[in-house]
Each structure stands twice: as structure tokens, then as C-alpha cells.
Amino acid sequence: MDKIALDIANQCLAGQIKIVSRVVIGIYDRELRSSGLKITQASILVHLLAYGSRSGGALGRSLQMDKSTVSRNIDRMERHGWVNKTDEENVEITEAGRELILSARPQWEKAQKIVCNMFGSDGVDAVKLLTDKVKNRNKRK
Template sequence: MNPIRLPCYCGSLRQASRVVTQLYDQILKPSGVKITQFGILKLLAACPDMTTGGMAEALAMDSTTLTRTLKIIQNNCWIDVATGADRRQRCWNITEAGLQRLQDAEPLWKNAQKEFARLAHDVDLDGLTRTVFHLVQKVGE
């Protein structure tokens, strides 16, 4: 791969996001779970009965993109949905199959974390994570 350095902040962040996503997806491939799906399963395992809007906010995701990903995960029977207090509200939960898939994917995810840390050995990853989270908070206000 021969990427170019982009002069655009957004383009640079998206470029980095794509290559990191590809790395994680490749390592997670044997589990059948993509990194975007893994994050949603982890969130629902920790926070059951989340609404679509609550998840979109927590993940800083566009609700249309989230809804597409939720549909794929639901079709795999890893999550299910119920109507909330407001009939328009949809509350999501991880299923037993989803929990099992998450447990199967967890060691692969840990391997992806280690591989990323190995590749970025000269980067302060804790500082990077703090900085990115700070950007999410500032820009998302």
C-alpha cells in the first residue's frame, strides 16, 4: 500500500479509520463478526435495552448507518428488538447467540488490539485515544 498524506483533517482521520478497520476486520474474520458489529454487540452486552437513538449517540454514529448495521446483526439473530414506551421507540438487546458470537470474537479482538499496538509501537496510543475522544466530544457538541 502506498497511501498519500492528505491535507484535510477529515480525510486524514477517515483514511486512518479505514486502514485500522481493515486490520481489525481481517483479524476478526474467522469469527464472522466485523469490528463495527463487535462494538455494537459489546455495547448491548453492557447496556441492554438501548434505543437506536441512544446507541447512535453513544457510538457517535449516524442513525441511518447504525440502522443498516443493526439490521445485518438482527438478521444473524445476534440481537433482537422490542417496542419501547413510545411505540416509535425501538429497544435492542443482545441474544444468547449474540453473546456466544461475542465470546468467540473476543480473543480475536484482543489479537487485533495487540497487532495494532505492535504496528503503532512508536505512537502514544493512550494519548491518541484521549485525543480522539476529546475531538468526538468537541465536534459532536
């Protein structure tokens, strides 16, 4: 029983975020399982729906993913037939991808509801706050 170690365990922001992340992502992935999607791929499809075709680099910047991670996620999704790489270094959603993500909406809603209940309105606000802090981290100074 090391008291200092206990302090570190309780204060480490990365450790806390990992725990929160594992639980929340688990809830979404379990709900989405019947659709064949995981939350990462669902996020990419939603992004392509929202913003249209984009380069892998742009996707990575929006989702804070390394370019290699984007590259391999797109590969997997192309194998499933949900996206295509177009001529001009862009990724576009296919009709199958569009139908899939639209059909998965109820499952997404359910997961969102479960987590909203767990977090409460102050918890949801906290997530938003952290997201904003992360996205604006290089804007000051």
C-alpha cells in the first residue's frame, strides 16, 4: 500500500480518461454490434455524410487520428464496400455505406441515451468542455 502511488493512480488524467473511454466506447460498440459497425467506423461514415468526400489527412485532423490509422481504417471499410478511394486522393462514401450508417441510427440513439443517462446533463457538458479544450489547444498564444 503505497500512498504516493495511490495519489498518482487517482490523479492521472490519462488513466481516468482511459477508464471512461473503455466504458463509453464499450456501450456504443455493443449497441452497434448488430449493425456490423464499430464507433470509429461509424464516426468516419458520419463525417463523410456531413462533410462530403475528404482526404485522409482531413479526416485525421478532424478526428485526431494519425494518418496511418486513417489509412488502415479506410482500407478495412473499403474491403467492406462502405467507402471508395477516388482519383483525387479523396475518400467517398458508397451507397452501401450511406444505407448502413442510416440504418444504424436507432442503435446509435440507444447508446447515446444510455450514456446520457449515466452522465447526466452535467456529465454531457463536461464531455463537450473537454472536446472544446482539445480542439482549441493550439489556438491561444
